[in-house]
Amino acid sequence: MRDSLRELTVELGDRSYPIVIGQGLLGSYDLSPFVSGSQVMIVTNETVAPCILSQPEPVSLESR
Numbered sequence: 740m741r742d743s744l745r746e747l748t749v750e751l752g753d754r755s756y757p758i759v760i761g762q763g764l765l766g767s768y769d770l771s772p773f774v775s776g777s778q779v780m781i782v783t784n785e786t787v788a789p790c791i792l793s794q795p796e797p798v799s800l801e802s803r
Contacts, residue, residue: 765791 744761759768770779783791
């Protein structure tokens with residue numbers, strides 16, 4: 740799974756952020772270094788959304 744991981748960085752100085760693309764990232768990719776607030780955006784499509792939205796537990800943004 741991690742072999743297909745792609746990470747791009749949107750360069751905005753102190754507001755830069757990553758765009759991470761790959762399989763199985765929700766629940767396994769640590770977003771905490773990039774999230775300072777309580778909200779994140781997940782961009783998906785109608786094919787992938789049912790898989791993401793049907794997860795039984797919310798994804799935690801806390802450090803592991």
